[in-house]
Amino acid sequence: MTDSCCCPPEAGNAVCELPAQNFQRPPRAANVCPECGKTAKPIQGQTVKALLSVSLREVRDADYLFCRTQTCSVVYFSPDDARVFTVEQVRERVYQKEPDRDDVFVCYCFRHTVGHIRTTTPETRVAIVDDINIGINAGQCACDLRNPQGSCCLGNVRGLIKRVEASAVVMAH
Ligand SMILES: [Zn+2]
Numbered sequence: 001m002t003d004s005c006c007c008p009p010e011a012g013n014a015v016c017e018l019p020a021q022n023f024q025r026p027p028r029a030a031n032v033c034p035e036c037g038k039t040a041k042p043i044q045g046q047t048v049k050a051l052l053s054v055s056l057r058e059v060r061d062a063d064y065l066f067c068r069t070q071t072c073s074v075v076y077f078s079p080d081d082a083r084v085f086t087v088e089q090v091r092e093r094v095y096q097k098e099p100d101r102d103d104v105f106v107c108y109c110f111r112h113t114v115g116h117i118r119t120t121t122p123e124t125r126v127a128i129v130d131d132i133n134i135g136i137n138a139g140q141c142a143c144d145l146r147n148p149q150g151s152c153c154l155g156n157v158r159g160l161i162k163r164v165e166a167s168a169v170v171m172a173h
Contacts, residue, residue: 038069050145052085052090062081107153110135
């Protein structure tokens, strides 16, 4: 199990957080969320356009960033623009904002919810990660258009599984 991103373009590899070869990250100077002050991650314009529920007449052609802070209502914003888009203006519930809600997707392309990952068996969790990998390698994902973070969900799925299994160990003692 490697933590590097070897995903195809439709998995949003251009903005993936995982280390990728041959990809220069843009400078992080102004990448701070105007609401929570935390560093946000660059996101492709097509992700913002695909995920917003507002008229795209309100979306300027600018560089957008994605705020991952759980307690912050801002999802997308542009450093060059006063405009911010909050959770109410996004068509999907955002995993980073509600990571413990059972009906929120953690994998948007192949539709795995937090609740399913949490309640299923450890064997099925392994099978889900394998299935996501197979889907990505087969070019069946569209993380740049379906996942609000605009890149592949594997890091989130693995992180969620670790959290679920750690809390199961705590509860068993
Ligand atoms: Zn924020």
